[in-house]
Amino acid sequence: MKPRLSLFLGRAAALAVATSFVTTTIATPVLAAEPALADTARQIVIVGLAADEKENAEFLGEVQRAVEEHVNAEGKRDYQLKDPNPILNAGGEAQDRQNIATAKGFLDAGQASMQAEDFEDAVDQLGSAVNLLETSYGVLEDRSVYQSALLLLGEARRRRGDKAGALQAFRRAATIKTDAEGLSDAGRALFAQAAKELESSPAGAVQVNTEPPYAEVYVDGKFRGLSPRLVAGLAEGSHIVSVNKVGFARTSKRVDVSSTKMAHEELKLEPARRALLLDELKPKLAAEIDAAKGDVPVGGAAVEELGKLFRTETALIVRLEGPETQKSLGLYLFHTETKRLVSKVEIAEVDWSFKNKAAVDAAVKRVFDVNWTEALGGEVAEEPDDDGGSVTSEWWFWTLIGAAVAGGTVAAILLTQDDASPPPYDHDGSGAVVFQF
Incomplete structure (x- = not known):
C-alpha cells in the first residue's frame, strides 16, 4: 500500500491517529515549557516613553521580558503580552501573510504528491513552500511550519534519489534545532549525517x-x-x-x-503604516501621567485611544530618562477602558552599568501587585496594617526613591544579562509531521 503522509501545523503535542500503519511523529522542539496562562489573564501592551538610545532599548527589552515571565500566586501568567508590530503595520505585511498562506498551500500539495509517490512534484511544491517561508520569516508566527517544510523537503528529495539535496534541507533543519525523530530510518540517518557535518563546519x-x-x-x-x-x-x-x-x-x-x-x-527599515498614530499619542500619554493624581487617578483620551489602537484593556507605560548608566524609571499601569491609573512605580535611579535585571524584575512585580476588583471600583474588605491603618488605602501606588533595589546585599544577587538574552516576544510554537508507512 502507498505511504500516507499527514501534516499537522498546530501547537498540539500529542497526536492520536487510528490506522493500521506504523505511525511515527516529527515534533518540533520547544525550548522550555512556559507557565500556563491564567483564565483571568489580561492582554497588555507596553509603550516606551524614552529617547531612541541603545541603553533605553535594552531596558525596555528587560521590562518586556519581566512582564512575559510574571506569574500570579498560582504560578500562572496573569498578563498576555501583545506584540504591537502587526497592528502598527496593519496592511503593510499583506504580501508576507499571503506568502505564508501560499506556502501552506504548497505544503498541502507536497503532501498529496508524497502520498501519490510523485516525488518530483513533491520536491517542487515543498521547495516553493520553503522559499516563501524564508522570504517572510520575520512575520511567521509559528516557526514550526518552516521546520516541518524542511523535513518534508529533505524526505522528498531523498525519496527522489537526490541525496545532496536532502542533506542540504536537513542541514538547514539542523541549523534551527529541529527534532527529526519521526523521519524514516533512512531519513534519520541522513539527517544525522547532515547534523554531524554541521557541527564540524567552519x-x-x-x-x-x-x-x-x-x-x-x-x-x-x-x-x-x-x-x-x-x-x-x-x-x-x-x-x-x-x-x-x-x-x-x-x-x-x-x-x-x-x-x-x-x-x-x-x-x-521602513516606517510602519500606523506608527504615526503611536508617535502622536506618546507626548499626550506623558502629560496624562503627570496629571493623574488624587485618590482615584485617571488618564485621559490618550489612554483610551491607546487601548483602542492595540485592542487591549491594559497598558504599561514605561518612562525612562537619564544618562547611559543611571536611569530613572517610571512604570504606569492603566486600565484603558476606564482610563484608571491602577498602579505605578517610580525609581529615581537604577544603575544600568551592568543591566540591572533584578531591579527591573522587582519593579514589574511591584506594579502588578494589584487587586483588580478594588482597582476598578469593586467592594473589598480592608485589611489593617500593623499601625492600624488600611493597607488598601494606598493600593494603587508605590513610589520607590533611590537605588535601594540595586544597593546593599541585594547587589550580590543581581544578574547581568548579555545581548544574547532573548526578548519575551520571541514564540516559536510547536507542531508535528506524522508519517504513516
Whole structure:
C-alpha cells in the first residue's frame, strides 16, 4: 500500500491517529515549557516613553521580558503580552501573510504528491513552500511550519534519489534545532549525517547594520542583540537574518555565511503604516501621567485611544530618562477602558552599568501587585496594617526613591544579562509531521 503522509501545523503535542500503519511523529522542539496562562489573564501592551538610545532599548527589552515571565500566586501568567508590530503595520505585511498562506498551500500539495509517490512534484511544491517561508520569516508566527517544510523537503528529495539535496534541507533543519525523530530510518540517518557535518563546519560571521539603529537582530529565529551587531560563530552556509523595531516594518533576509569572508547586511527599515498614530499619542500619554493624581487617578483620551489602537484593556507605560548608566524609571499601569491609573512605580535611579535585571524584575512585580476588583471600583474588605491603618488605602501606588533595589546585599544577587538574552516576544510554537508507512 502507498505511504500516507499527514501534516499537522498546530501547537498540539500529542497526536492520536487510528490506522493500521506504523505511525511515527516529527515534533518540533520547544525550548522550555512556559507557565500556563491564567483564565483571568489580561492582554497588555507596553509603550516606551524614552529617547531612541541603545541603553533605553535594552531596558525596555528587560521590562518586556519581566512582564512575559510574571506569574500570579498560582504560578500562572496573569498578563498576555501583545506584540504591537502587526497592528502598527496593519496592511503593510499583506504580501508576507499571503506568502505564508501560499506556502501552506504548497505544503498541502507536497503532501498529496508524497502520498501519490510523485516525488518530483513533491520536491517542487515543498521547495516553493520553503522559499516563501524564508522570504517572510520575520512575520511567521509559528516557526514550526518552516521546520516541518524542511523535513518534508529533505524526505522528498531523498525519496527522489537526490541525496545532496536532502542533506542540504536537513542541514538547514539542523541549523534551527529541529527534532527529526519521526523521519524514516533512512531519513534519520541522513539527517544525522547532515547534523554531524554541521557541527564540524567552519564558522563565519555576519555584521548586521540597520537604519535606524537599535533594532532587535535575530539569526535563524534566535535573538542576537541590538543593531549594529556582529554575529559570529555561525556555521558556513545559509542563514536567515530578521530585524524588528517597534514602529517599523519587520524584515528578514537570507544570508550566505562563509568562513573566509565576513558577510555584511545593511538594512533600511521602513516606517510602519500606523506608527504615526503611536508617535502622536506618546507626548499626550506623558502629560496624562503627570496629571493623574488624587485618590482615584485617571488618564485621559490618550489612554483610551491607546487601548483602542492595540485592542487591549491594559497598558504599561514605561518612562525612562537619564544618562547611559543611571536611569530613572517610571512604570504606569492603566486600565484603558476606564482610563484608571491602577498602579505605578517610580525609581529615581537604577544603575544600568551592568543591566540591572533584578531591579527591573522587582519593579514589574511591584506594579502588578494589584487587586483588580478594588482597582476598578469593586467592594473589598480592608485589611489593617500593623499601625492600624488600611493597607488598601494606598493600593494603587508605590513610589520607590533611590537605588535601594540595586544597593546593599541585594547587589550580590543581581544578574547581568548579555545581548544574547532573548526578548519575551520571541514564540516559536510547536507542531508535528506524522508519517504513516
